[in-house]
Amino acid sequence: xxxxxxxxNTAITIFxxxxxxxxxxxxxxxxxxxxxxxxxxxxxxIIPGRRNYTTSKYIEIIKPWIEKYSRKKVTxxxxxxxxxxxxxxxxxxxxxxxYKKLQDFYKKEDIEEHIYYYAVAPAMFLKITKGxxxxxxxxxxxxIIEKPFGENLEDATKLNEELSTFFDKNNIxxxxxxxxxxxxxxxxxxxxxxxxxxxxxxxxxxxxxQITASETVGVESRASYYDKxxxxxxxxxxxxLQVLSIVAMEEPKGDMKKxxxxxxxxxxxxxxxxxxLILGQYEGYLKEENVSKNSKTETYVALKLEIDNERWKGxxxxxRTGKRMLTRETQVVIKFKSENKAPQNMLVIKIQPTxxxxxxxxxxxxxxxxxxKEVSMDFCQSCILESKINTPEAYERLLYAALKGNxxxxxKWEHIVTSWHYIDDLMKKYKESSSKLYTYPQxxxxxxxxxxxxxxxxx
Numbered sequence: 001x002x003x004x005x006x007x008x009n010t011a012i013t014i015f016x017x018x019x020x021x022x023x024x025x026x027x028x029x030x031x032x033x034x035x036x037x038x039x040x041x042x043x044x045x046i047i048p049g050r051r052n053y054t055t056s057k058y059i060e061i062i063k064p065w066i067e068k069y070s071r072k073k074v075t076x077x078x079x080x081x082x083x084x085x086x087x088x089x090x091x092x093x094x095x096x097x098x099y100k101k102l103q104d105f106y107k108k109e110d111i112e113e114h115i116y117y118y119a120v121a122p123a124m125f126l127k128i129t130k131g132x133x134x135x136x137x138x139x140x141x142x143x144i145i146e147k148p149f150g151e152n153l154e155d156a157t158k159l160n161e162e163l164s165t166f167f168d169k170n171n172i173x174x175x176x177x178x179x180x181x182x183x184x185x186x187x188x189x190x191x192x193x194x195x196x197x198x199x200x201x202x203x204x205x206x207x208x209x210q211i212t213a214s215e216t217v218g219v220e221s222r223a224s225y226y227d228k229x230x231x232x233x234x235x236x237x238x239x240x241l242q243v244l245s246i247v248a249m250e251e252p253k254g255d256m257k258k259x260x261x262x263x264x265x266x267x268x269x270x271x272x273x274x275x276x277l278i279l280g281q282y283e284g285y286l287k288e289e290n291v292s293k294n295s296k297t298e299t300y301v302a303l304k305l306e307i308d309n310e311r312w313k314g315x316x317x318x319x320r321t322g323k324r325m326l327t328r329e330t331q332v333v334i335k336f337k338s339e340n341k342a343p344q345n346m347l348v349i350k351i352q353p354t355x356x357x358x359x360x361x362x363x364x365x366x367x368x369x370x371x372x373k374e375v376s377m378d379f380c381q382s383c384i385l386e387s388k389i390n391t392p393e394a395y396e397r398l399l400y401a402a403l404k405g406n407x408x409x410x411x412k413w414e415h416i417v418t419s420w421h422y423i424d425d426l427m428k429k430y431k432e433s434s435s436k437l438y439t440y441p442q443x444x445x446x447x448x449x450x451x452x453x454x455x456x457x458x459x
Contacts, residue, residue, distance in 0.1 A: 009109065211332050300440060
């Protein structure tokens with residue numbers, strides 16, 4: 001990474017600056033960028049919020065979060081330097097009139113370049129945009145939008161149209177932190193820089209593909225948002241379909257985003273909901289604070305889909321994600337077809353928390369009898385201290401890319417539209433067909449009914 005070239009005072013304003021996302025990811029990510037010298041002296045961090053904090057109080061609050069979640073060591077000198085960048089600004093974010101005070105603050109601080117980060121629920125996006133554009137007439141600002149972008153295609157389109165009346169489309173960054181993860185980026189290297197994989201990455205050799213993102217945590221402080229969203233909108237529509245597009249797209253000859261879009265458009269509409277979609281809710285969800293007592297929100301989704309192109313014709317792709325599951329693991333499993341009735345070869349790309357690649361194959365068992373045994377090669381990237389220390393966290397990588405104006409690691413609007421088309425159709429068919437919501441025990445791998453889709457692998 002290279003330094004930013006700017007002589008103007010620049011600020012990132014984080015709406016939602018007192019939430020978990022900011023405490024766990026954004027502030028530690030910005031601290032990392034400061035620690036490695038990637039933020040200029042005239043770069044400021046503005047935190048608007050309704051809480052009755054002073055700047056010094058806010059800095060006191062974030063220090064233990066940075067100590068816990070930053071990959072760079074926190075020293076008093078570095079932290080004191082970093083804290084000078086931060087200003088807490090008390091305001092009521094939904095109140096348009098309060099943005100006049102915010103604009104006056106910008107003028108006082110002589111801030112000319114703006115990055116706005118919407119780390120809030122989608123319902124707040126338009127309120128914030130209205131407040132900003134009411135008092136900031138000439139605008140070259142960038143805006144970083146957290147997922148999910150809208151609650152369906154119609155809602156997402158309205159949001160996009162409203163944002164586009166103020167922000168230039170080239171300055172709207174739809175963040176998907178999965179795209180910033182090291183092993184997601186590594187999928188490209190594994191696929192296209194190894195002849196042993198590049199030439200067999202197709203229906204002739206691959207039997208099936210599994211993508212799993214299991215979480216051990218519940219909804220916790222996100223219950224108010226999550227109960228209106230659910231696992232389909234929170235994880236499947238964005239993160240996991242983006243991962244799918246990278247795993248299955250054609251080799252990019254220039255524009256990777258174009259190939260991802262082509263893949264998303266090639267996903268076949270679901271024809272049989274009963275055989276393709278399982279939704280679940282963990283036991284105890286209805287007792288969570290801020291969850292409706294008769295909620296039908298899914299905390300688990302398992303989906304079987306197919307891709308309608310020559311490379312993948314007939315190959316099933318299985319996607320699952322859920323909360324309160326037995327393990328925290330995000331991984332991609334490539335199951336190869338069996339040869340001579342031998343155990344199947346398997347490639348596992350481990351995305352989080354462990355980062356690495358695992359390959360299982362067959363060899364002859366020592367002895368005079370020709371018997372096979374399974375062996376493996378296991379590369380654990382996150383087990384190497386140097387790699388762990390020097391690998392940027394996903395949000396750190398994405399924040400820096402946005403500051404530079406690099407949109408390669410961000411979702412394109414066309415991706416969002418295509419994903420919503422598929423999800424809206426899927427959920428419409430689900431409501432018309434079964435609307436079954438299965439319960440599953442906490443600390444399990446989800447509803448047992450999901451096992452009828454496939455033999456799930458979790459390495």
